[in-house]
Amino acid sequence: MWSKKFNKMVIPRLTTAHNFEQGMNIYKFLADFQFQNNRLDLSWNWGIMKEQRRLPRISYKNIILSRAQWRIQKIAKYPSNPQAFIKNIQAELAIPAMVIISSGDNELLINLDNPFCIEIILDHMCKRETILTEYILNDYSSIARDKDGHIFANEIIIPIESQHETFTNESAPQDNNLKRCFPLGSEWLYAKIYCGLHFADTLLKEVFPIIVETISQQNVLKKWFFIRYNDPSPHIRFRVELSDPSQYYFVISTLNTLLEQFIKDGQISTLSFDTYTREIERYTPFCMELSEELFYQQSETVLKVIHQSTSINDRWRLAFENIESLLEAAKFTLIEKRDFCLQMNTLYQQEFDNNKNLWIHLNNKFKEKKDWFDKPLDNLEESKKKLNALQYSIFNTLQSHNEQDEFKSARTSLLSSYVHMFINRLFMSDQRLHELAVYHFMVGYYKMQIGKQKERMNPINYRSPIFAKS
Structure with missing residues (x-):
């Protein structure tokens, strides 16, 4: 691949953990193209059939x-x-x-x-x-035998040297002052708690507030956040930044004590600890630490919603509010908000095979829920203020370190990641389906707002549709 503009070879690289297999064709092509001339990999990949x-x-x-x-x-x-x-x-x-x-x-x-x-x-x-x-x-006789003819079950590793030029997948370091990896015993603790989907919500509602409070009482907690993950089985990934790394094993002891009974009862199958590796390319060197702070405030907000309400409707309303506040912080116009949500909605529709019945169902659901956009959740004012302040700080920082075209591209990438991670934390399961639904509803909402805006500008000649097919 060659750039006419810069007269240079283009080597595509996907710098996030996003699953491109079900994306748009051009996106899949570029993501596949990144593996050309890489180090030889002879492993078999079943792709979408692996499950x-x-x-x-x-x-x-x-x-x-x-x-x-x-x-x-x-x-x-x-x-x-x-x-x-x-x-x-x-x-x-x-x-x-x-x-x-x-x-x-x-x-x-x-x-x-x-x-x-x-x-x-x-x-x-x-x-x-x-x-x-x-x-x-x-089924197969080994070639390895002793002098009496007895067969040994052996494994032979055969090195193969390629004569072709290869390109590495490793990204060029962007900020030498920003630490990337945090092994066990450092200032970041990373725990994986394997449990069922429903029990994960129970843990977040009843146990995580106690865990966070216990660590906070030692005055060593700087920030923490969680995500839900499903590889190879459902679990919560819990990350804690400590002001004093010497208290690392106190935090491990706290987790062991508070989760011990659930492990004995089989509600938690495994509690393990790992190295935390920052996704610096995904969140940019300038916004990495701010992103971690945002994840901290998102996690605190989600815990409050889970603790205060058992209604799934409150989670939907918070998801709508979160996207709107993020797009406001990114300084999107009303048209840009609609276009961003439409672009993301289209990507997710392709992932779900443009299912017509699903689309009809979402349209009907939007008609039921469209009044929610004007009814913000109560009792979360302080959390929303913190989130809004952080979001504005992130996008101002991003803009100050990038030219206008680069800023727009990086802004869109960050927005999609932030929304994705918030939906992941907010909903118990089927997060990608929920993300599709949230984007679908936001497209409908912004279309309504654009229609009302046009009607105010030209009330006689313009008739605003309440909802139109995206």
Whole structure:
């Protein structure tokens, strides 16, 4: 790819964690194009089919590109008849007796005819979704043998050197003064709490306020935020910035103490800790720390809504208010607000295959909810003030560090990320569907406002439609 304007090669790079597979064709092309001339990767990628319960072996001539794989859902409780339960799953998915249970790059060979192995797999299934992979050494004789002809099950790693020029995926450092990675024991603590979707809301409502208050009482809490995640199974990602890193293990102890009973009861399957790596390219070096502060205030606001109200309607209203306040802070005109929401709505509609029935359903829902736009949520005035002040500060900072064209592009990218993360925190599940719905409703709302504006300017000749197809 070549730029006529700059007479230089263009090497596209996607600098966010966004899933481009279901985006617009030009977006998918550019995102795929970034892998041209990269380091050779011989792994097989199932793409959108990876969630299928049964995936066959993929071979090319005498090379196995991908072993057969079976995906088994997490179970609510240990079955009363373990052997019969496993036999039913084997029959349903055609799973052989000898298989490998996988977790990341760790593999364990198990025999589903063995009661002890059945215990192992059922214990795993009670905690999380289970991935089984075929065991191929039963079918193929290894070339590695001893002097008596006994076969060894071996793995050989064969290095391949490419003669072609390769490009790295690593981004050029943009700000050497901004720290990127925070390992265990540093000023940022990063915990992953694996639990069900509904119980996650219970934790956020009943336990997280206690966790935050306990840490705050030690005068070491600078900020914190959370996101909901679903890889490989549902969990809350909890990040805490400490003013005194020596109190790191006090925070771990606090989490262990307050979550211990839920772990014993099986409501939390795993509590783990990891390195926090900032997405500096996504949020820009100038706005990274401000973005973390925004996530802190967003998380505090969401906790208040979850604690104060059980109504899903309040979450919808807060989502509408949040988008409007973000677009105001970004200094968007009314037309620009509509166009931004329309652009995002179109992207999400493509992700959901432009489902006509869904579109009709959303239109009907908008007619029900359009009065909400003029009814702000009560009891959140202080939180909204903090959010608004931060949002204005972020976009003013962004503008001061960029030329006008660069600012507009960076502004749109930040807006979509901020909305995405807020919806993620606000709704219990199906966040991408909720994001589609929120953008759809905002398009309708801004169309109404534009219509009213035109009608005020020319009340005789202009008739404003209440809602028109986007």
